[in-house]
Amino acid sequence: MSGRLHLAVELGAAGRHPGAWRSTGADPDRLLTAEHHVDVVRTAARGGLDLVALPDSLLPPSDDPAAVPGTLDAVAIAARVAPAVPGIGVVPTATVTHTEPFHLSKAVATLDFVATGRAGWQPDVSRTRAEADLFGRTGPEEPATLWREAGEVIDVVARLWDSWEDDAEIRDAPTGRFVDRDRLHHIDFAGEFFSVKGPSITPRPPQGQPLTVLRGDETAALPVVGRHADVVRVAATSVAAAAEARDRVRAAVAVAGRDPGTVPVLLDVETLLGPDAADRLRELDALAPAGADLGPATLRHVGDPAGLAALLRDAAEERAADGFVLAPLALPSGAGEIVDGLLPALGDVWSPAPYDGSLRERFGLSRPANRYATR
Template sequence: MTHSQPLLGVELSGTGTHPASWRRADSRAEELFTAGYWLDAVLAAEAAGVDLAFLPDSFAPQVQGAVGRLEAVGIAARAAAATHRIGLIPQAPVTHTEPFHVSKAIASLDFATHGRAGWEVTVSSGQAALFGRKAEQDPAGLWHEADEAVEVVARLWDSWEDDAEIRDLTTGRFIDRDKLHYIDFVGENFSVKGPSITPRPPQGQPPVAVRAEDAHSTRVAVRRADLIRVAAPDLDAAAGIRDELRAAVAAAGRDPRSVSVLIDLDVHLAATEEAAAAEFDQLETWTTTPPKALRHIGTPATLRALLARIAADGVVLRPLALPAFLAQLPRLTPTLRDRLGLPHPLNRYALTA
């Protein structure tokens, strides 16, 4: 994908990605399981000009921090009618769910948002006992199954042609059955005849995101994803990972320009760098966390400067403390003058030294 500006995404994860974020006075942890909390977060991101809202999900309870979560697709559906521009990309695990259900849920979200839905593919490790239907799988098996699931979902989205609904009052035919198609998929994990019960989504194929974390997930990402999320320890590594993924996408027979590589960036923002550092130190005093990706502790201005140096098609900001980040977010996104490359003008009446 080619963009005049890099994509800006925000991961809306609980009270924040830091496990101690719920202990902050401004965390709104008591509202975590209310619709209002999530609507406020998505609406704040949209108002600030964020392109994509990623909504994490898992069947596993959190090990640390605020325990429990609402379903990501449900959150996105609740935010659909209240938003107008932002892309909503919930995670939907495939290991213990059926592709038919996932295809229907994401297609329905695409209808609800008038074409702003996406899907982040995840697998479920260590959760088989919660379902009792099959044994645990190793990473290779999990991602091989995920690869098949993405193929089935894509075929189900295509199982209705765009003009399959005819609504012919004279003959009483609501659909043209010649424009509904069996997908007849048979793989090692799924055997799905189809067609879908839901018409083709407004986008045809809602964008698919995959976080490339290891060899198995990366293999699926370069074959299937429109958005590839990656973590990198530093800026040079981020640029190298992007180049490697573009080469791998091309080797898989796909156009690298059709795929966006998004760098994860853990962030905590405050009005001053000193305040941001002190607040981060407090989080670490409560619960120490090893850095797993790029991390920025500072102000909106220092973050803007960092974003300008990252070689990627976009960045996914992962707030360590979500409500605190959202309060600073309006100062982060560029103004129209910024986008045009124009400096902030001096006030002609202001006194100069």
């Protein structure tokens, strides 16, 4: 294990388990409120974690009345949470398949402004016919096509962020000049899926390029991961499988001509902590809607914090991950279990670092130069 171990937490509604919203300690009346999201993110920030991942998708509501019927928009939630909770990065998922890149670039740039340079985004694809039907579109496309389109979206978004030079805003009230139009640039992008002229209608974000997090689980996604990811997430049900997934990601980054050592791979780990964790999991399973997928979708630890600390230590030492995204099965309790239980148990394996700069800097990344800058 070399370098600083990164720790993040996934905070989505009631948690990853489909029965969590009905469990002891949950408050269904607060799930779709800003206060709920602010509270759980504030708990994560108290622990000094690197970032919170806010999941999202375009999947339509289930027909089962026992299932949570919908979710809030993750980018909008991030924009509400970030100003209220300093000291932690915010990375919402944004589905790119049915969304114009111009709108995405504006939304994520705005998020980076309100987060004062602590924003990222996790582009994802829409894989199901049900999602396509919501938009009145044909589909779904093959994974390779979906990810080629996603790669194009990420490219366009990054170009739009650069379409304003850093000194484009003059803000000179006496002369009435707010913008130097010579510092705004057309991107003139023409690809397989999009043609975008630009420039953006939003200034360049504080980080220049907000952190791009991508999943590296699908073979079809790996070329896009190799070219565009700043940070990669993977799911694996064993440490050995995680090491193989990390190797695949690093190979894809190398094929793209980049240094694999600059792109950390974070392993998802589902968590339910405490002396009564096994009993609570049985309760969650019993409360879940009939036919619901009870997982695990990746490594899962149900038990005491010391056991989870040992698992993370072993995975890091086996070079299976450069860090972890901890995904509580139940919220809000799961956030506190991580901060107050796991973090002290990690000992010298991990320690919080001061959050003095941007989210990019947190991951050792500099602010990139503007590709269109003329001086």
